[in-house]
Amino acid sequence: MTANEDQEMELEALRSIYEGDECFKEISLVSFQFRIGDLDDTKAFMLDITWPETYPETAPQMSLDAFFNNRFSAETKQLILTKLEEQVEANLGTAMMYTLFEWAKENQEALMENHKPVATAVTSGSDGITSSIAKKKEKKEQLTKSQKRRIINRTDHKGELPRGWNWVDVIKLSKTGGKDDDLA
Known part of the structure; x- marks a missing residue:
């Protein structure tokens, strides 16, 4: 043949x-x-x-x-x-x-008796071994343009929020009433 x-x-x-x-x-x-x-x-x-x-x-x-x-x-x-x-x-x-x-x-x-896996996802850092998982946690959250505009509009020219931006409006609370008002 x-x-x-x-x-x-x-x-x-x-x-x-x-x-x-x-x-x-x-x-x-x-x-x-x-x-x-x-x-x-x-x-x-x-x-x-x-x-x-x-x-x-x-x-x-x-x-x-x-x-x-x-x-x-x-x-x-x-x-x-x-x-x-x-x-x-x-x-x-x-x-x-x-x-x-x-x-x-x-x-x-x-x-495969002498096989030792070659580490590709692990890198050596100054403090020892840092895995790729730690790198993912360091990633910053990405904001859209509209989210960035809202943040800028809430802040002054120095990048700080105006005084009292997170205060509760006391007048609105008094108009809605509380538990004591319902009992009377």
Whole structure:
């Protein structure tokens, strides 16, 4: 069989095996993405695989450059690729995509044993570590133009409110009456 015939057969097998599986995505006829682990798992990773023209006689091109993998260090990515390349060498000359995907799923814990998440939302400040949540609290409230005009109209030329602006109008209170007036 020629390489193209092998690729067509493997592609058909992959489509039937992973039909409806959200972990498998066919980018093109020779390019695929496999997600190893659940979306909410901190140790989940996305593996991009592309077949060269002579696949399966030559090794597929593997990459962990997807945005999904930004939380991993370069050392962790290199370890995963090295282990997967060992599996590729062992299966060279045969259809190996299913084997690679299943091997990665079974060995996810071993591949990620030295993984320490790369902190992207945490920045270092002068007083220690400041999270992005603290930055959100510092954000000032935005006023509309009409709200700003009302504030300016209530203040004098110095930016201060006039004396007695929050006083209660005593005359209006006496006209409305109180509880004592109703009893008499």
